[in-house]
Amino acid sequence: MEKETCSQCGNEFISGLAFCPFCFSPRVKVKKIGNFVVIYRPPSESFAYLSKGLVESEGITTFLHSYQVAMYDDVGTMMEGAWGELLVPKSLLEKALSLFQGFSLGEKPEDESSEDPS
Numbered sequence: 001m002e003k004e005t006c007s008q009c010g011n012e013f014i015s016g017l018a019f020c021p022f023c024f025s026p027r028v029k030v031k032k033i034g035n036f037v038v039i040y041r042p043p044s045e046s047f048a049y050l051s052k053g054l055v056e057s058e059g060i061t062t063f064l065h066s067y068q069v070a071m072y073d074d075v076g077t078m079m080e081g082a083w084g085e086l087l088v089p090k091s092l093l094e095k096a097l098s099l100f101q102g103f104s105l106g107e108k109p110e111d112e113s114s115e116d117p118s
Contacts, residue, residue, distance in 0.1 A: 039087065
């Protein structure tokens, strides 16, 4: 998974996020649909549903907009550079983004059981 560095705070996070999950500064022009704001442009369907589940597990309503066209596998991804968009209510933007602070695919979590118990 590719990572980006925030030009405002210097923290590293997964690419595709529309805002820095640490200082909440916009990374790209903010796209709004009604009261919802795009927070992530996942590279694939699996990342889309994984991130949707992450956000919804904290009780935040999400909207997943796919760029895909039926019968034309990955044409939408090729044209748009992402699988689709994950949107959250603007009022819960910071709460949703804070969930991505520790969300870094490709890194194994530390195994607490391997610590020496003595």
